[in-house]
Amino acid sequence: MPEKFDVIVVGAGLSGLSAAYTMVNKGLNVIVIERGDYPGAKNVMGGVLYRQPTSEVFPEFWKEAPVERPVIEQDMWLLSDASAVKAGHRSEAWAREPYNAFTVLRGKFDAWLGQKVADAGALIVPGTTVVDLLRDGRGRVIGVRTNRPDGDLLANIVILADGAVSLLSEKIELHTRWKPNQLALAVKEILAPPGKSDERAKIIEERFGLAPGEGLTIEMYGALTKGMVGTAFLYTNKDTLSFGVGALLSDYAEFKQNPHALLQIAKQHPALAPLFAGCEVREYAAHLIPEGGYDAIPPLFADGVMVVGDAAQLCNGLHREGSNLAVTSGKLAGETAIEAHNKGDFFGKTLSAYAAKLNDTFVIKDLRKYRRASQHMEKNRQFFTSYPAMLNNMATEFFTVDSVPKREKQWKIFKMAGNKLKIAADLWGLFKVVK
Amino acid sequence: MSIDTEKIRAGIEKELYVNKYNVDEHQSHLRVKDPEVCNKCEDKPCTYLCPAGVYVWESGQLTVQYSGCLECGSCRFACPHDNLEWGYPRGGFGMVLKMG
Structure with a gap:
């Protein structure tokens, strides 16, 4: 008879470990299965980790965790082939507590986080790949199949935190294969x-x-x-x-x-x-x-299962946010699992509380707000091609001191913009997408 | 537009040396379902968009050099004919990121 846990978490990334930590702190019996040699061995992001959402699950984590540097300056560059227009913001306030964000290397950070979650009582099993989900006759998820011999494990709830590719949520047809x-x-x-x-x-x-x-x-x-x-x-x-x-x-x-x-x-x-x-x-x-945005978010739960983090397409590309969506979704899935555990009911109706909670947070609110952003950018490539080039040309003209009177120079720059109606329409289009 | 896949692969090969891998000598986690489909595939996007240069078109067939795979999944979603059997390496195998 396979071993049975309250909850199986697939994947020791930010969302999975956040879910696990939330649950073990309330006494649930949790196993986290990770395909890498250790948590972090397969995990990649840019990466910026945000202090506030992360400390909602791991209070004051920066005091012990291997973070790289607090981010005190955030810049944006628009590049042409050989030049750059730069903008940004810097504040020394961000160099102190409570901090806004840290750069991290997930190989190091997640290894630390995994240890912390293990110390809190979760069983973390690295070097093990979940190859399938186990379901009962009525389709309810009741466990996982790993690549180990006799590797079946049972649980009341399985949380899929298996990352952007998420073969498992595809397997139980929560979504069809992502489009390129x-x-x-x-x-x-x-x-x-x-x-x-x-x-x-x-x-x-x-x-x-x-x-x-x-x-x-x-x-x-x-x-x-x-x-x-x-x-x-x-x-x-x-x-x-x-x-x-x-x-x-x-x-x-x-x-x-x-x-x-x-x-x-x-x-x-x-x-x-x-x-x-x-x-x-x-x-x-x-x-x-x-990058599918709001419309790509799959059903976040079914009988016996919830999906969190990248696996649920929870990523806000426009603001380069992802780690915070992962942590927050993991936490809410964890809290929902605790409620389900207390009720002794693990069907979709009970787990739907996870989706309801997530709807009330910045995660879904932001993704809904920007639901058309990705497609809009795809159809308006000028934001990535001709506009950055044009701005660089204008800046070059503006900063070149060549004895041309300023009024003439301004006129020259104005003319560089080409079709003003088109620009106005593009800016309006962009405004409508991000408003 | 053409792309010099050989030159790109040479650059990638050098780069992959810095990474740590625990190569599964016994089985590939990537498999072509039907070689004939690749033969007919016009663009063969896997041969140029894979960040690890895993897929090489040589003497009329697609070779899969899975040992350098970065496990991103791009080939799985980019294959226009759904002709790849894509899985993760067996637990503990594949790339081992120290920094990530």
């Missing part, structure tokens, strides 16, 4: 400046104008994605940099682009190359990011 335009493919390098750890940290602080221990993030739009709908990002870690580029999976196919080649070319952009001088690659990773 509902996913973005991002690749990332961990880049290390020369020297020992403290020397590298100092180089990073000098290059980015940071005080010791402080960090920044840069999101980049324009030439780096070569016409594809996508972004590039650069985040400062303790003694390394995370640099990545991502675009809709459908666009790589259509534009015949390879993500690795794209990343190598991006690193050579004149606005970036000096920041990477002397750096060597320490790790190279790839990850799919759910």
Whole structure:
């Protein structure tokens, strides 16, 4: 007879571990099954972790957790082939408690988080892949099948936190296979400046104008994605940099682009190359990011099962938020499982409380607000191509001192904008999508 | 538009050396369902959009160099003919990220 738990969580990422921690703290018997050698071994994000939503589950986590740097500056660059228009915000208030966000490396952070959840009483089983879900005659999920011999496990509830690909929720037909335009493919390098750890940290602080221990993030739009709908990002870690580029999976196919080649070319952009001088690659990773938005969210529950995090397409690409949606959904699924446990009823009707709770949070509210954003960007590629280029041309003209009287210069810049009605219509269209 | 997959693969191959893998010598987690479908596939997007250069079109057939797979799943969703049997490596095998 297979062993039985109150809850089986599939996947030791942010959503799965948040669910597990919430449940073991209320005394539930929880097992977390992770296919990697340890929690974090398969987990990839940019990555920015937000303090407030994360501390709702793990209070004051930053005091013990291996976070990289608090983010004190967030920049946005619009790039042409050889230049950049930059904007951003910096505040020293973000260098202190309560903090806003941290850069993290999930390989390290999730390993720590997994240990914390294990210490709280969850059984964490790494190196084990869940290959199928077990269901009773009426389709209710009653457990999982792992790749181990005699690897069946039973539970009242299974929480699917198996990430963006989520083979398991597809298997029980909560959703059909994601379309290539509902996913973005991002690749990332961990880049290390020369020297020992403290020397590298100092180089990073000098290059980015940071005080010791402080960090920044840069999101980049324009030439780096070569016409594809996508972004590039650069985040400062303790003694390394995370640099990545991502675009809709459908666009790589259509534009015949390879993500690795794209990343190598991006690193050579004149606005970036000096920041990477002397750096060597320490790790190279790839990850799919759910971009389907509100309309792609699958049913979040069925009899005996709930879906959380990336597996439920809970990702806000426009604001590069994902970790916070993962943590919050995991927490709410955990709370719902506790209620179900107390009631002794694990059918969909009881678990529907999870979806109802999530509806009341920023997670669903934001995704609903931006429900048309991804498709709008796909149909309006000028935001990634001609507009960044135009803004760079205008800025070049504006800042060039060449004895042309200012009135003439302003007229010249005005004319660079081309069709003003088209721009007005595009801006209005964008406003309607994000309002 | 053409794409120089050989040059790209050479770059990727060098890059994958920095990663740690626990390669499953006994079985591939990626499998082509019907080689004939690949033969007829016009674009073969897997041969250029895979970030790890796993898929190589050589002498009329698709080879799957699964040992360098980054387990992102892109090929599964991008294959226009749903011709890949895609799974995760067996528990404990595949890439082992130290930083992630």
